[in-house]
Amino acid sequence: xxxxxxxxxxxxxxxxxxxxxxxxxxxxxxxxxxxxxxxxxxxxxxxxxxxxxxxxxxxxxxxxxxxxxxxxxxxxxxxxxxxxxxxxxxxxxxxxxxxxxxxxxxxxxxxxxxxxxxxxxxxxxxxxxxxxxxxxxxxxxxxxxxxxxxxxxxxxx
Amino acid sequence: xxxxxxxxxxxxxxxxxxxxxxxxxxxxxxxxxxxxxxxxxxxxxxxxxxxxxxxxxxxxxxxxxxxxxxxxxxxxxxxxxxxxxxxxxxxxxxxxxxxxxxxxxxxxxxxxxxxxxxxxxxxxxxxxxxxxxxxxxxxxxxxxxxxxxxxxxxxxxxxxxxxxxxxxxxxxxxxxxxxxxxxxxxxxxxxxxxxxxxxxxxxxxxxxxxxxxxxxxxxxxxxxxxxxxxxxxxxxxxxxxxxxxxxxxxxxxxxxxxxxxxxxxxxxxxxxxxxxxxxxxxxxxxxxxxxxxxxxxxxxxxxxxxxxxxxxxxxxxxxxxxxxxxxxxxxxxxxxxxxxxxxxxxxxxxxxxxxxxxx
Numbered sequence: 001x002x003x004x005x006x007x008x009x010x011x012x013x014x015x016x017x018x019x020x021x022x023x024x025x026x027x028x029x030x031x032x033x034x035x036x037x038x039x040x041x042x043x044x045x046x047x048x049x050x051x052x053x054x055x056x057x058x059x060x061x062x063x064x065x066x067x068x069x070x071x072x073x074x075x076x077x078x079x080x081x082x083x084x085x086x087x088x089x090x091x092x093x094x095x096x097x098x099x100x101x102x103x104x105x106x107x108x109x110x111x112x113x114x115x116x117x118x119x120x121x122x123x124x125x126x127x128x129x130x131x132x133x134x135x136x137x138x139x140x141x142x143x144x145x146x147x148x149x150x151x152x153x154x155x156x157x
Numbered sequence: 158x159x160x161x162x163x164x165x166x167x168x169x170x171x172x173x174x175x176x177x178x179x180x181x182x183x184x185x186x187x188x189x190x191x192x193x194x195x196x197x198x199x200x201x202x203x204x205x206x207x208x209x210x211x212x213x214x215x216x217x218x219x220x221x222x223x224x225x226x227x228x229x230x231x232x233x234x235x236x237x238x239x240x241x242x243x244x245x246x247x248x249x250x251x252x253x254x255x256x257x258x259x260x261x262x263x264x265x266x267x268x269x270x271x272x273x274x275x276x277x278x279x280x281x282x283x284x285x286x287x288x289x290x291x292x293x294x295x296x297x298x299x300x301x302x303x304x305x306x307x308x309x310x311x312x313x314x315x316x317x318x319x320x321x322x323x324x325x326x327x328x329x330x331x332x333x334x335x336x337x338x339x340x341x342x343x344x345x346x347x348x349x350x351x352x353x354x355x356x357x358x359x360x361x362x363x364x365x366x367x368x369x370x371x372x373x374x375x376x377x378x379x380x381x382x383x384x385x386x387x388x389x390x391x392x393x394x395x396x397x398x399x400x401x402x403x404x405x406x407x408x409x410x411x412x413x414x415x416x417x418x419x420x421x422x423x424x425x426x427x428x429x430x431x432x433x434x435x436x437x438x439x440x441x442x443x444x445x446x447x448x449x450x451x452x453x454x455x456x457x458x459x460x461x462x463x464x465x466x467x468x469x470x471x472x473x474x475x476x477x478x479x480x481x482x483x484x485x486x487x488x489x490x491x492x493x494x495x496x497x498x499x500x501x502x503x504x505x506x507x508x509x510x511x512x513x514x515x516x
Binding site: 004015018025042045047 | 189191192193194195196197210476477479480481496
């Protein structure tokens with residue numbers, strides 16, 4: 001009987017907690033509904049497509065290839081990113097550059113995003129700082145795998 | 158002839174009220190759970206750019222449910238399989254006929270009771286219909302011809318029958334206090350005053366009975382603390398083989414049960430349509446003030462009071478559903494047979510002794 005009483009008190013305590021949450025949140029919801037700005041909101045939800053969170057400073061998002069001043073890709077086709085990539089999703093074909101300082105440039109640079117695991121090793125490996133993952137773009141879902149294969153044009157653009 | 162028309166209008170009004178509120182209970186459930194858990198809840202359904210905090214969500218759900226495939230398994234007993242959700246639905250829907258929404262309304266020299274039928278055993282009728290709902294469950298479990306659904310149906314039947322006992326016994330104390338089985342008469346008795354100021358509501362005269370009734374009624378609705386018959390996420394329940402609108406009917410029946418339990422709690426323990434100190438001609442406050450009101454406004458007050466109380470108890474039941482985890486099966490049986498039934502017997506004895514002592 002005493003145990004049952006203890007259980008009963010626990011039940012009441014639990015409902016007090018949920019009621020408190022309900023009343024407090026409902027109060028802020030009602031204030032916001034009538035256009036009164038409050039410091040605290042009724043919910044912690046981000047209404048995603050309309051309301052986006054700020055991405056963290058160290059985030060890794062869609063790759064981008066940096067350009068030189070003359071508009072050509074900074075990449076020298078050294079194949080380090082291709083070597084280091086754990087999911088083998090980077091494909092680079094080198095071509096000769098007339099400038100002897102540069103020697104090589106990528107004629108094709110393909111990242112298969114359907115395989116990429118966003119580890120960021122390619123960024124770390126790059127000696128020319130030609131590839132970065134700071135575009136801030138995180139929404140690139142597509143309907144087919146083919147559309148996820150990004151070529152040089154898409155990556156520099 | 159005009160009597161028939163009045164009855165028809167009353168049936169339509171009551172059923173529309175019942176179904177619409179039960180439909181919106183799904184919305185209330187989603188929104189309330191969201192607010193409790195610091196979320197926002199369903200707010201995306203819209204008609205032409207208007208969202209209205211998700212108020213169209215029940216309609217979107219209904220449309221989705223209607224256009225889903227209505228699949229009947231090859232191995233099921235077809236006729237009973239189709240019949241079961243309708244049995245479940247019907248016996249809950251029919252209970253609304255006994256609930257008094259208000260006192261008499263006088264229009265054009267005619268007295269209309271705001272209750273579909275006012276018969277002598279309406280309390281027994283409601284209890285009987287609620288317990289007949291078990292047939293829908295056990296039939297659904299059995300006719301699906303699937304062992305797990307059969308077990309689910311058996312669990313449901315065992316639980317509902319156990320709690321039916323406590324539910325019935327908890328009301329006997331109430332019937333001792335208000336000597337009638339007629340719901341309208343019970344509400345009328347609750348309009349009297351205790352010691353000249355306290356309304357004679359069931360909650361003040363039968364607090365223990367209220368607690369037992371509330372717990373047993375929660376078990377009757379088959380919702381979360383007592384959701385052993387179905388078990389939304391892991392236990393295979395009695396309506397596993399249902400899909401589409403028939404599944405929706407079972408779901409909807411649960412919400413209708415919540416609503417009818419709220420109606421019963423209001424009617425039996427919280428004075429039904431009674432507003433404290435409001436009589437047929439207006440307010441007569443115990444501290445000596447009078448505030449006389451025309452008949453129409455009094456009736457409006459009564460209906461409003463009934464609705465507000467019902468909404469409060471719906472809210473409370475949803476709160477309970479989103480607060481407590483599920484009982485284990487033996488705990489459910491222990492609570493029913495070892496705690497609620499003895500307590501309700503004690504309540505009957507105590508009430509009887511007190512009644513005979515006071516006279």
